[in-house]
Amino acid sequence: MSFFPTTQYPTHLVECNAGKCIRENNTIKPDLRKGVIYMDQSDDQLMHFYWKERKSAEPEEDLIIFPDEAEMIRVKECTTGRVYLLKFKSSDQKLFFWMQNKDDEKDEECITKINRLINDPQGAIDEGRSSSRMDLSNDSQDLMQILGESGQDIGMSQENLMQFLQAAGGFGGNSAPTASTRAGGDDTIENSMDVDENDEPREQKRLSGTQVDSLKEILANTTVAEDTTATKVVTLSDDVASVDALNALLQNDALRQALFPNVPNVESTARHSHDEVSHLIQSEHFQLSLKKIDKALEDGSLDSILSSLGLDASADINIFLKAIEEQAKSGQQQAQSTHEESMEH
Incomplete structure (x- = not known):
């Protein structure tokens, strides 16, 4: 049991993972980008409805909605996904969104909050x-x-x-x-x-042992569809896939077992070569681990872990692994310092 509460309090009045839909004549098609819809009240007390890509800092849609001007309803005619329509009463404007969480248990709760904020914002x-x-x-x-x-x-x-x-x-x-x-x-x-590079101090947040255990459990319980496993390849950025970065992660037993449980133990003095790292990243068991991490990030399962690392819920797999790598390297440096101090005495 964690000593401190892990309750996550929202940063917006309402927020849920959802993608936009593209209208082509009478057809609705999903925009495949990972997105989020949320609502906030501006300083002038106007209610705003936003949509943005999860990895983006700025919203792509910013709509001012006056009380009782619109409503959000389920599109029951769509049977291939959970699609909702934001319909304005004062105009013909219609916006469609598709829910991106893996299950629908929180869909109605989110939509109810949205409609309540539209109809009775202050209440x-x-x-x-x-x-x-x-x-x-x-x-x-x-x-x-x-x-x-x-x-x-x-x-x-x-x-x-x-x-x-x-x-x-x-x-x-x-x-x-x-x-x-x-x-x-x-x-x-x-x-x-x-x-950082500009010599400005910045806070380096770390996962506790309990949080690493929680990360391990979340990923162990994350499942990836068979068709995704067979076809999708997760590509890492150069800085995350570098020899130094991967060696740092794999030499930390707790982090390695949480993220890449099927990768063999690496001695603290051993290092994978560049060719070995490239081969490892393309291997089936390593790709499966990457796909589980990517899936857990997409469905929001790792939001509390991201928050503990000081990351936004829109962080992608490269940003997430970079933060974990920094923790692993910090641990290496601390262990080295402790070893050197003990040798001096």
Whole structure:
């Protein structure tokens, strides 16, 4: 069990994975790009409906919707996919979207929220805020019970605990610092920092052991369609498929077992050559692992993992593996430093 709550709070009023549909005469065809539809209220209190590619920072569609001006309904005539129509009452404008999550269990919940935000925006917003406060209160009470009834066992009030959790990113804070205990016995919170090319400090977020175990379980339970397994080839970018990057990942046992369970163990002193890395990436078992990662990213199964790494839910497989590689290399550097210090003593 993870010590800290893993509840993920939304960044938008409503958000769900969906692609656009292309209208060609009387035919509707899917735009195959991975997308997301979401709604937010601007500073001028106008409600906006957005669609964007998940890997894009900017929306491709930005529509202002006034109260009771539109509605989103299921297109029951479409039997080959879950297609929804955003239909405007004040014009002939019609936009079609197809749901991209692997199952439909959250489709109706998302559409209900969208229609509520259109018809009664302020009521829906107030309701969402109330729900968030309730969830936050329940989570804090659960953790307080774990730590000690009313916090007395650890000398921490509920207010102190909430400040601590918010600083630690457990309830929507800006960062997720690493908790560490020093020799003096004082519990401290410190950020793991790195420096980018412009010598500007940036936060380097890491997965805990529990989160790596969760990543392993998610990918183990991810299935890839047989036709996809046979035909699709996942291509990695040059920086992710480099000798240094792959060796760093494969030399970290925990990360290797989570991401590429069928790849043999690699000694910390051993390195794959360039030809060996190229052959490995094209191998059937390695490609299957890549397809599982790609599928889990697409259906949102890894959203909590992406959040822990400081990545947006639109991150693709290359961005995700690059972040994991950075964690593996950081672990190598720490292990090397510890080894050198022990040799000095």
